Amino acid sequence: GENVEQHPSTLSVQEGDSAVIKCTYSDSASNYFPWYKQELGKRPQLIIDIRSNVGEKKDQRIAVTLNKTAKHFSLHITETQPEDSAVYFCAALQAGTALIFGKGTTLSVSS
Amino acid sequence: DSGVTQTPKHLITATGQRVTLRCSPRSGDLSVYWYQQSLDQGLQFLIQYYNGEERAKGNILERFSAQQFPDLHSELNLSSLELGDSALYFCASSVVPGSGNTIYFGEGSWLTVV
Numbered sequence: 506g507e508n509v510e511q512h513p514s515t516l517s518v519q520e521g522d523s524a525v526i527k528c529t530y531s532d533s534a535s536n537y538f539p540w541y542k543q544e545l546g547k548r549p550q551l552i553i554d555i556r557s558n559v560g561e562k563k564d565q566r567i568a569v570t571l572n573k574t575a576k577h578f579s580l581h582i583t584e585t586q587p588e589d590s591a592v593y594f595c596a597a598l599q600a601g602t603a604l605i606f607g608k609g610t611t612l613s614v615s616s
Numbered sequence: 617d618s619g620v621t622q623t624p625k626h627l628i629t630a631t632g633q634r635v636t637l638r639c640s641p642r643s644g645d646l647s648v649y650w651y652q653q654s655l656d657q658g659l660q661f662l663i664q665y666y667n668g669e670e671r672a673k674g675n676i677l678e679r680f681s682a683q684q685f686p687d688l689h690s691e692l693n694l695s696s697l698e699l700g701d702s703a704l705y706f707c708a709s710s711v712v713p714g715s716g717n718t719i720y721f722g723e724g725s726w727l728t729v730v
Contacts, residue, residue: 537716602672
């Protein structure tokens with residue numbers, strides 16, 4: 506089955522800096538890669554996603570890139586703000602069934 | 617509000633007991649997923665249903681079972697509970713599986729086993 510590795514596990518940045526989180530997946534049949542943000546004790550919420558026929562997608566301060574050949578995808582957050590502090594999860598859609606998640610990255614943005 | 621409803625929100629029970637967690641998917645969603653999130657752990661996929669039928673299984677223990685009913689709500693049954701089963705259990709739903717439709721999560725059910 507699908508396996509998703511996510512790095513780093515923790516990331517601390519200063520307000521205004523950029524943050525990058527990287528993920529790799531194992532199943533070349535996976536075709537959908539969402540990113541979720543989870544605040545403490547809350548449900549994961551989708552922030553951006555990318556499909557395998559697209560190499561990059563941007564939405565305001567966040568962007569995601571996908572390299573199908575290398576089987577890795579990354580989340581980029583620019584001009585970070587304290588409210589960006591949360592746990593971020595990458596995921597890959599396994600063979601048309603369920604999302605398999607990475608172990609998460611705890612992002613801390615200090616002002 | 618994602619539209620996915622989970623009950624109960626919090627549950628405390630003793631080891632060896634059995635509990636049932638309930639989930640109502642978003643209106644129109646046919647697929648339901650169950651995930652387990654333990655302290656400092658990621659989201660572990662347990663099981664998926666689509667239109668009443670089991671679609672995929674993840675790391676679900678034999679002590680756990682689930683089903684999706686004709687009205688599309690789902691229940692996750694956890695039996696012979698152990699301390700290590702304490703976790704936040706999320707239900708999620710999507711229109712159909714495998715198409716890249718957004719998967720929406722409920723608020724979760726906090727289970728504490730004492």
